[in-house]
Amino acid sequence: MKIKVEKITKPKKGNGLWIKESGSDVWFFLPEGQTVIQGKEYQVDVELRRTRENRKYYLVKKIEEVIQAEQKAEEKQNTGQKKKITLKQALGELEKVEKAINKTIIGREEMVRLALITAVSGGNMLMVGGTGIGKTMTAELVASAFSDRVLYNQLNHYKELTNIIGNIDLKKFRETGEVEYRTDRFLNADFHIYDEFFHSKGKLRGALNDYILRRTLTIDDRGVLKGETRAIFLTSNRLEDLQDPKVQAEGGLAIADRIHIVLQVPDPDETVLEKLLTGGGTKEYSFRQPLSSIEVLEKIRQEAEKIPTPKWLVKKIAEFDAALKLKLPEEYRISPRKYITLVEMMKVSAVMDGRNAITLEDARRILPNAVFTLDQDIRKELNDLLKVSTEPIVQFIQKAQKEKDPQKIAQLMVENLGDGANLKDIKQLLNGDGIEALYIRESLPDVEKLIDKIQKKVESITPEDIEKMVEQQVKEIEEDVLNKEIESGLKM
Known part of the structure; x- marks a missing residue:
């Protein structure tokens, strides 16, 4: 059904919003995590409820602005009529996005490039560094540049997964295929951003581990929901939290194999500070509407898949892996499954640079940043391995x-x-x-x-x-x- 919002009020107790439909006395209750704007029209899925005083109201299970709903319906209808995007057009779109982000975030070009590679390849990226240096901002700008379906959560505010996805009626899901709004939003978001990941509760972090790896949500030992999330960005103030025995006991180390890029974001240097203080950059955390589309990312990923894995790279990865086993504990080493994704990211890096083959430049961009350590001496030694005399x-x-x-x-x-x-x-x-x-x-x-x-x-x-x-x-x-x-x- 469609409703036009006339009035919005907060409940006396608890979270959420009460909204009144224009031209009627009907009230709707909007659970926590959803917002509306007065005067706008929305398409809603509702369930009839009654208060303790037996007053009728509607619980909003799913809500979407009417304009967006109509646009999506039109897009779905015209899917077969759309002109296919060319690689040249896709790379042009990506370059436009990269320039826009680099104008917003000063002096973080390599971080932005790695975030874009993660978005194209469908990987996971962890950015580590102090407060206010652009970690979350980079993730939000990259995600919002390609989609309006972005899920952001500051995890130290939550204790359990149900705080994010709501309660799932597994019986109803099996009968109708429907889940509540928060669950649907979680599964269908193109990008997830988890702020302060290692400061979250162990139970919540453990529940998210499988989703970060497989994009599946395990409800119980009988039910698994498949998500459509393309890429996941995580941030943390301190990677050293992993050394905490309590974090390790709660499964913190399990994330090491699930994160493809681990980037330490340094504090801004004098040049960057000067640009920031003299008007460089912006305070906008995300683009108000996407600059491009998921189709652009998909086209570049498809082109990257055509690049063969070179034999020289296989030899170099073998050398790299042997050195890694000497430098780091077993739980931080790179698994074969992770190496497969890293090679895919190198192929994406090559396509973004206008090449049809992987070079050492791509290997040096990805491999050292895939190691779950911030020890710069170790990273430098590993980077030095990635050389060939020719x-x-x-x-x-x-x-x-x-x-x-x-x-x-x-x-x-x-x-x-x-x-x-x-x-x-x-x-x-x-x-x-x-x-x-x-x-x-x-x-x-x-x-x-x-x-x-x-x-x-x-x-x-x-x-x-x-x-x-x-x-x-x-x-x-x-x-x-x-x-x-x-x-x-x-x-x-």
Whole structure:
């Protein structure tokens, strides 16, 4: 039924709202967690109830603004008529969203990029850091940029799962397939945001663990509800809470394998503070309406699925995993199931950067941030493992193929490969079976054709031209060193 809200009052005891329908004496009770605006029209599902004084009222089980309900019905009707979005359009939309968020949150570009990768791949991300540095704001902006179905909960305010999802009548659900409004909202939200996750009660945290991993809600040993949540963002002031024996006993460690990205958010540096204090950024926690759509995320995810998992990456993950076993306790290590998701995230990272293959850049962005520790020394050691000697060759070819000026291509060769390097040597490297050759071939599937094209572009460059470029590069390095020495002397 449809109702237009004429009056809103709070009950004398308890939570929720009483709302009066316009043009009648009928009252509706809205449970906690739902809000309405006076004068607006809503589509509601209700159940007739009576007060102790035998006065009739309606309990609102589900409510939705009429405009939104009509829009969704129209979208459902026109699903088959919608024009499919192209990858170019999807990447353009994503870039627009990323720029909008980076204008809002100053100096958090890498955190925003990782949050977007999480949203595309359908993973889980934990952001750890002090109060007021942009953790929750990033999660809310990313989620609200793509959907208006976002569930936010500050978990230290709740004791049990029923405080969030309400009570579920399992018998009624089996007979009709219906659940109450709060349960439906929980299951159908595109994004969940859990603030202060480790400050929540162990019983609640344990109940959420399965949902975070499998997107299923276990009601009892006989009933399981499937959720549609795409990505989950968690925040905490201190990852050290995991060291608390009480938290561990309540299943806190079980979350380690369920979180794909663990990012320590540093306090803002001097440059960021200056921008913030001089008017940079905004106080808006979320976009008032989505800037894009879930279809954009899905298109990029589908494109990422087409990228094969390279053999060099399998070898590197084996090295990474062996080092991890030496550095961390068993409960914090990465499981095969988690590695599968991490590789999917690397593929998404590659597509977002405009590539059709995973490179070391993607591996370094994801793998060290997947380790459930904030020990920066351990993370640096693990990051140092993610190197291959032929990486500069791949970087050179990626840049050179886009460049038209032969002089600039030659300059790129000197900068990336050093004096004396030539394209014939690169071709010879392709014939090996080691990780160095694999890295070139698998990072650049058409590498031989690319090298031939680059060769044609630089045929007019003479050895004398190369020599002049090397001299110029040496001169620039010497000037840079001198300037740093002068700057250092002035500071003293």
